Amino acid sequence: ILLFLIFTACTSKKKADISPVDTYIENNNSSNNFFVAVKPEIYKSYALSDFCSLYKLINYSTIICVFLVSVLNLPIIYNAEYILGLWLKDIPEMTFVFTKLVLINSIIEAASGPTICSALATGNVKKFYIYTGGLYILNLPISYMFLYMGFPAWITMVISIIISLLTTFVRAFLLMDMIRLQIRTYIKIVIKIILVTSIICVVLNYLCVYLQDGIFKFAIVMVCSIILHTLLYVVFLFRKYEKDLPDSLKDFSISLHRHIYNSMTIDEASKLAGTNKNDIIARALLEIIFSGK
Numbered sequence: 001i002l003l004f005l006i007f008t009a010c011t012s013k014k015k016a017d018i019s020p021v022d023t024y025i026e027n028n029n030s031s032n033n034f035f036v037a038v039k040p041e042i043y044k045s046y047a048l049s050d051f052c053s054l055y056k057l058i059n060y061s062t063i064i065c066v067f068l069v070s071v072l073n074l075p076i077i078y079n080a081e082y083i084l085g086l087w088l089k090d091i092p093e094m095t096f097v098f099t100k101l102v103l104i105n106s107i108i109e110a111a112s113g114p115t116i117c118s119a120l121a122t123g124n125v126k127k128f129y130i131y132t133g134g135l136y137i138l139n140l141p142i143s144y145m146f147l148y149m150g151f152p153a154w155i156t157m158v159i160s161i162i163i164s165l166l167t168t169f170v171r172a173f174l175l176m177d178m179i180r181l182q183i184r185t186y187i188k189i190v191i192k193i194i195l196v197t198s199i200i201c202v203v204l205n206y207l208c209v210y211l212q213d214g215i216f217k218f219a220i221v222m223v224c225s226i227i228l229h230t231l232l233y234v235v236f237l238f239r240k241y242e243k244d245l246p247d248s249l250k251d252f253s254i255s256l257h258r259h260i261y262n263s264m265t266i267d268e269a270s271k272l273a274g275t276n277k278n279d280i281i282a283r284a285l286l287e288i289i290f291s292g293k
Contacts, residue, residue: 031065035113042114046121046179054118055182059189061114063237066193069110070200071229073103075222078204082213094154101157107197108164111190115171122178131174135167189237196232203228 038061045054076083077100084091084099119128142163143156168190175181204221211217 031068079218
């Protein structure tokens with residue numbers, strides 16, 4: 001609506017041309033299919049108060065969802081001209097910009113699924129949606145302000161990307177109060193995802209300089225994207241997270257269960273831990289808590 005009011009109908013049509021792209025990404029995203037399987041486990045972990053599993057599900061599913069979207073979206077971004085040329089005869093120049101920005105925004109939004117699902121599991125989402133929804137609504141007045149100042153039409157998508165990234169961190173801080181999310185671990189994962197994605201973009205951009213638009217370039221970029229994503233995600237995200245996992249579990253256990261065990265004797269607490277399904281974690285917890293007694 002803003003583009004139609006401030007610019008010409010032609011500019012508004014350029015934005016409308018990429019709507020099928022956005023719709024196709026949302027409906028056929030591989031990360032959506034993956035997250036369908038993860039959702040019940042998140043609800044189940046919260047219902048059972050199994051927060052160790054819940055944190056692992058949030059962190060791992062965030063990494064995997066972004067991986068599945070990024071590995072497919074980046075080759076499309078670097079071959080937007082070729083792909084749109086197969087679909088449209090006369091392609092307005094700004095359509096390329098809108099398409100690339102929409103794909104970048106979808107990569108960022110892929111990280112939102114696990115955090116939103118975790119908030120819904122608590123059943124107390126009023127404050128959660130007031131903050132996150134309020135940020136999304138700011139997209140309208142901020143976009144209008146920048147368009148009124150004379151910025152090009154694609155600035156609306158840039159603002160949307162910035163707000164989506166900011167909302168990702170806001171969700172994490174809200175979950176810190178709702179489910180005691182390990183905020184430092186989660187933010188480290190998000191920052192590493194940003195850095196890894198930036199490295200991949202630099203490599204693909206350098207590669208595209210020496211290739212001409214066509215099916216060969218698209219195939220090469222797709223193969224390189226899959227290889228780079230697999231290597232960098234395994235080295236810097238999956239392996240690194242596994243190494244940091246024991247410390248994060250220990251910190252969580254102390255903060256969550258100290259009020260339960262602190263008033264017990266060591267025998268009473270040991271008896272309780274013996275009936276817990278997470279027997280190993282519980283007994284390790286007892287050793288930590290009672291080490292000073």
